[in-house]
Amino acid sequence: MGSQVIRKTKSVCPVCLGVVDASVVARDGKAWMEKSCPRHGDFRILLSNRSECYKRLNDFYFSVMEGKKKVLEYEIWPTRSCNMSCPICSLGDIKQHKADLVPSCADIEDVVRKCKASFFTLSGGEPTCRPDLGEIIAILRKHHKTAIINTNGLKFTNIDYLKDLVRAGLERVNLQFDGFKREVYPVLRGVDLLDVKLKVLANLKALRVPVILNVTIAKNLNEGEISGIIDYAAKNEFINGVTFFTICNIGGAGKWPLDNYIVPDEVVGILEQQTRSRISSESFYLFQKLHMSLKSFLSQKTCFYNRVYVLVRNDDGGYRPIDELIGLKRLEPVLDQYHALFLKDQFIAKLYFALFFPIALLANTSPSILKEFFLMAVSYFFKTRHYLGSGRFLSVSISTSCDPFKMDYGIVKNCQNEIICVDERSGKFGHQGSICLYGMGLEKPRHE
Ligand SMILES: [Zn+2]
Structure with a gap:
């Protein structure tokens, strides 16, 4: 062929x-x-694994994402230390971490005050290793920023500790959660953590803290659990979304056999299979065009490796794909026209989209969901905290990040994951740009 x-x-x-x-x-x-x-x-x-689908999205994305785009949220690394030593850690061997690369609260406040973005995710190593984490969260709240945390959750088995952080202003927990199969944890995390994770979820539920489940997916390990995790999330309104990260060829996981790697489009196919086409690949594909168009219209960065989708909760604990309520197929002509116009004149394309997209959306969206969907979308795209508290929608993302194998300077240009940390070379705390480039120790190529 x-x-x-x-x-x-x-x-x-x-x-x-x-x-x-x-x-x-x-x-x-x-x-x-x-x-x-x-x-x-x-x-x-x-x-x-689906070149035709990939090509169609590729052609769409690289046209509409042309031009200068902005970032509305940042990751802050308050520490690189961790209380775990996961065999797949992207930072590699934990003992090599530079534990002294720690910003002071005053450093953090200084950067946050000057930064226009409204969402900040505390990440790095494990943020709960900072004894003054509550103080850092309070600084974000003081400057009217939304504080989110990426965590393994170990310390949240103590509900009083979690309560203190929520009181300080913590607004969402992105919890590392690799599913309900006990045997998965020793492979990905080095120890069995299932009971710990279940306890943490119970605590988060009791305090009604919005949660995103961050699930690492490796082939021949836990890809069989994808729809089960979504079913669980749909039944629990405190869960905002599920993000499936395919394992990357970097850090500890870089030593894995190549058979364990899986690409986002394969996960989309698995999801289609496991839900018996309830969530179809075609619907997923159409939703990417919608999401990319909106990101383009608003001049916001978004990664091509990300696949996003939305489910709507039913009263009975089940869910419906958003497609059933907004008719993606009938919105597609407007998206295609936006794409065609964008290639000729970006201003005309945006004018067209501003006029015709709302009309198409109004005509095709079920009245039962219209207002809520509109408010959720506005909140999501403009990064206000409203959508964190909406129990009606469940986001599903399938994502991966650049690694030395699939690193792509065409994609990283629109990387929406930017970090603020202490630079290893200069020792200074500040914006370091794309997390993918920084994580690999790379800089922008000279031709840019
Ligand atoms: Zn070489």
Whole structure:
């Protein structure tokens, strides 16, 4: 079978990290990144198991995401220490972490005060390793920012500790949760954590703290649990969403056999299979076009490796795909027209979208959900805290991040994950740009 070049880009050699030319190629029904390093030879990395779908989204995304885009949320790393040593940690061996790269509360306040963004996720290593975490959260609240935390949750088995953070202003917990199969935890985390995670979820539920479940997915390990985790989340209104991260070839997981890696489009296919096409790949694909169009219209960055979707909770504990309530297929002509116009004139395209998208949405959205959906979408895109408290919707994201294998400078340009941390080289606390580039120790390529 022949091959077709989907896009030319720049990447890095996974061995020496030198910048190299790369091609995204469709072959055998799959999409691959192909590149070669003069010193380390040829590399071919699977990007998608469905090249046709990948190409359609690729062409849409790289047109509408042209131009300058902004970021509305940041990650702050208050520490690089951790109370776990996960075999797959993206930071690698925990003992090598520079524990002294810790900003003071005054450093954090100084940066937060000057930053226009409204959402800040505390991350890094494990934020709860900071004894003054409550104080950091209170600083965010003082400056009217929304405080979110990425955590393994170990310390939240103590409900009083969790209560203190909520009182200080913590507004959402992104909890690392790898599913209900006990045997998964020792592989991904080094120890069995299932009972700990269940206890933490019970505490979060008792205090009604909005939660996102961050699930790491590895092939032949826990991909069988995807729809089960969604069913559980749908039944529990305190859960805002589920994010499935496919395992990346970086840090500890970089030593894994290649068979364990899985790409987001494979996960979409698995989800379709497990839900017996209730959540179909086609619907998922259409929703990406909608999301990309809105991000483009609002000039906001969004990563091409992210796949997002929304489910609507029923009263009986089940859910309906958003498609059943807003008619994505009938919105598609407006999105396609926006795309076509955008290639010619961005201003005209945005004018068209501002006029015709609301009309199409009004005409095709079920009245029972219209107002709520509209308020949720406005809150999500403009980053106000309203959507965190909405119990009606459940977001489902399927995501991965750049690693030295699938690193793509065309994509990283619109990376929405930017970090604020203490720089290893300068020792200064501040904005470091894309987390993907920074995590690999890379800088922007010179041609940009
Ligand atoms: Zn090389």
